[in-house]
Amino acid sequence: MTDELLRTEGLTRHFRLGGLLGRHTLHAVDDVNLAIGRREIVALVGESGSGKSTIARLLAMVYKPTAGEIYFENRPLSSLSSRSDQLEYRGNVPMVFQDPYSSINPAYRVSHGLIRGMKLHRPDLDHQRRTEEAERVLNAVGLVPADVVLAKFPYEMSGGQRQRVGFAQALAYRPKLILADEPVSMLDVSIRIGLLNVMSDLREREGVSILYITHDIASARYVADRVVVMYAGYVVEQGPTEEVLQRPQHPYTQLLLSAVPDPKAPVAVSGSSDASEPPKVIDPGEGCRFRPRCPYAVDECAIATPRLRPMRSGHLAACHVAVPEVSFTTPLAPTTPAGEPAAPPPPAGAEAAW
Amino acid sequence: MAFPGVALQPAPPETQAAEQTPSRRRGQRGGNLWRAIRHNRKATAGAILLLFFVVLAILPGQVAPYSYTSTAFKPALQPSAAHWLGTTALGQDIFSQLVYGTRESLIIALAVGGLSTVIAVIIGVSAAYLRGVTDGVLSLITDVLLVIPTFPLIILIAAYVRSAGLVTIIIVLGLLGWSYGARQLRSQVLSLRDRDFLESARVRGERRSYIIIFEILPTMTSLIVASFLGAALYAVLAAAGLQFVGLGDPNAQSWGTMLYWAENSEALGAGMPLWAIMPGVCVALLGAAFALLNYAFDEISNPALRPVRKAMRAGRGGLDPGTVLEGSDAEPSRHRERRDR
């Protein structure tokens, strides 16, 4: 059982629409219970509007929760009142942003951001040590030679290099958990792997946990130990990566997996394709938010919002129709042989419609 | 209409700047500025003109043959070898007066420019960054000042102060001339406000004041300098106007005062046209210097305005010599659309 680093309980964030007197509420995040352990990469997977970016900002203390609490090393964030407490948290939980072309201040060299971050979060270091540390973190993310890179301006670097600088900046604080908000989605495909490998490497060598937020479930499979799938502000499924991806229990996860292109499968140009309209997150009311798109929906789905229930060991899903395993003593099945996609089990009483 | 969306262009290919040696790119701001001035003919002209006036202001004694005030000569002389522009009704050498008058005009321009810009930065940036009620109030003040016709207002205020010395003029002009710059700066900050590097600074735990001064302002230097040049231009013209109308100190040594006295003596009709015309020409030239320099700053902040050299490298491509293309400098190309949060 990994040591728990960060935990959220009932985390909720709503936005009021229409200005001060607006009457509509946008439910960006609803009742999320998340846990991240030490030396662990957790992938938060969802599409736009799922709430994953809002969670990142809640964890980074950009927004305050509307309800619920975040615990870092068992201390609630709401108890961090003094500036030094907050700074300490920010040093432990930094964030890496999505857009490499706007996440570094173009007016300064690379060294500025690194040194500044250290002045804030590691004031014990003197100038000499700071420079050494800056070079060390640049080496750790694979930007060499470090002294040349320190003197460069952002416009002299490519997108992939800038994202590495972003990770280096986070690393300079000696963090425990890095929040990576879609760090590779704006990069070219062949560059992404390099960054994903850097993330994996950081977990191994620096012992840092990473919350990897993405819409690309294949990259989540590549780096993450655990996967949390979000839809319309809820967590709909979570569990160990292979378990969730090979045996998805929630219809949305199944849909997501079926939409990932597989070069080896022949194209199924069938008549029915998902209407894929965005979910209703404004004043949504009770009931499952995936219901309009769900082929398995039953009456219950319109009445009660499904809660996360254990399906198998460590694997939870929020669906009225999914059936949990009777016993949890069955060890996880090994991954299926190459080239053969694992068929998701159809929930009881329904027929697969994808 | 051909296609919907014809205006879209694919981004030009990314040119690798990483190979350039450090000495060539000494610093983004300094390097760009120098290059922009050198390459842009208008800006070069403006720089030379300004330099010329600065020299006159610093070393008037070297250039002018006589002093401003000496009335030792015959009045109303025509231009001659001894008096290049003739003399005034009181027997002062016009050319010397112009040279000595440069100093005051330049001081006003720079001081007012500086004061206006400082106020514009404080108000514009605060309004945009702090938003909410603060923004509402500051914007209201800015807009009111923008709408009120400034020159009559200046005259009113100056009239209260009676004869306005140098310092008074500077303060009055400075306090009224910041509104345009404030508006521009506010717009720019609004567009920057949600850039990731600012959010990154917030998440890092920086204080608001640090973010404004050290993260936002450095990215807006070209706009701030452009604002300064605009304010300087306005100051030159407004100060001359004030002095011409008689609200300045009549004993001051400046172009505006020359205009005042020329008007008083009905110089145009009395056979001393240069006395009336030349100070005005100087005002216009100094103003033009600032305006021309502004072009260089437009280019820095908006690369799309940079003219592209005629591409005539030997052996590459088939463009006709003499083709001048409107250019945009290569920006790093990025295909990926930002996913909505």
Next chain:
Amino acid sequence: MSVPLRDAGGAGANGPVVDDEILEVRQLSVAYATDAGLVMAVDKVDLDLRRGEFLGVVGESGCGKSTLLFGIAQLLSPPARIVGGSVKFRGNEIAGLSDKELRPIRWREYSVVMQSAMNALNPVKTVAAQMRDVCKAHSNMSDREITERSQEVLRLVSIDPIHLNSYPHQLSGGMRQRAMIAMALLFTPDLVIMDEPTSALDVVAQRSLMVQIKELQQRFGFAVIFVTHDMSLISNFSDRLAVMYAGQIAELGKTRQLFESPLHPYTQGLLEAFPSIRGPRTHLLGIPGQPPDLAKPPPGCRFAPRCPQVMPKCLTIAPPMYEVQDDLVRCLLHDGSQTGSPVALNIPAPAHAGRLREDFPASSPAGPPDPISR
């Protein structure tokens, strides 16, 4: 003059019968004029397209694929222009024609779908108004015919015709893209050119749109040139695939063949860079380094600095296209002087690639082998 919907008829999973050449591109070169000189974004590209064929053009940012597309569609404007080569549409040269000369064929014979509908659609006009603009610009249809036709094309892309009176911002992202496609089909052209129409969409919407495009293509028999950076996305849909690198086509061949046995090291590298959700979890390499500066492309093969199979001659000889088993490859590995069959896929991890490192030019280009921990 109404334009009836042409149904290819009898189109099934095998697609319509393809025979005629519809597009012939020869030695097309497009250059941008920049401060640094002429930059050849597209360098002597050859391409053929048959009626009803679905051609994918893949590559990363800066490879020139969008520029190629614009060059073919005659949509370039300064500082970019065609500086060489020809583009023949149905046997007629269209490169260099003026707008007026192009008008009869634009939209009627070929149309274009842009990358971001939100940028390409006029935000202050309804969908109906924009369709009307297009119809009026390219035909003499009456208002009633235009309305009927507009409703027809919207239904084709599964949009309720009621949305004709919507503004673009009132539609969801997926619907906007489909509306763009509908507009492109107003005259059922023979060729539809698409520039990354799915890149702003989520993965589920992407798949949905691709399926829709393929359906329409098979039904009406038009040819498609589809530009994307996502190779796996197009893998199920294209007949042939062209892989571009640094302004040139690196490999061109049948999609299936390219995926199963890619010949060019860049294609191999690209295929290696996609993590998959099926099959075993393996460690991937990606392709270290960056594309070359097109203002000063390297002599010899442009991919040589990053190529794990580079040979000394690759640095000096610029490879032409070689034909290998129906596939076209721009690689000296296939110049016929190699004995045996094309290089197999399972190459060992390259020592100098240093995939975790991003080496800057200040250090020596082929640095010492990096001991890799994994």
